[in-house]
Amino acid sequence: MKKVNFILVFLLVFAQAYSQERIDSETTRTVITNGIxxxxxxxxxxxxxxxxxxxxxxxxxxxxxxxxxxxxxxxxxxxxx
Incomplete structure (x- = not known):
């Protein structure tokens, strides 16, 4: 179960970092302000x-x-x- 939790946290952090590369700065600021x-x-x-x-x-x-x-x-x- 701990391995699953680690993978989930890793994917959430990785997805946030990867998604920010392809979005303009206004959208990025909005996601960071309103996101998890x-x-x-x-x-x-x-x-x-x-x-x-x-x-x-x-x-x-x-x-x-x-x-x-x-x-x-x-x-x-x-x-x-």
């Missing part, structure tokens, strides 16, 4: 791994980096590597 951030993706993936709930993943994705920091500070022993 890396913090949202990390928060949603870590929330899913911990809770297995789509609702919590969406809520934590909205809180983005705040949830990522909270997750790092409150990790359980089985979540640390």
């Amino acid at each position: 951030s890396l913090g949202s993706v990390i928060a949603a993936v870590t929330s899913w791994e911990r809770n297995k709930s789509v609702l919590w993943a969406v809520i934590h994705g909205i809180f983005s980096w705040f949830y990522v920091i909270y997750f790092v500070l409150t990790r359980r022993a089985d979540e640390k590597k």
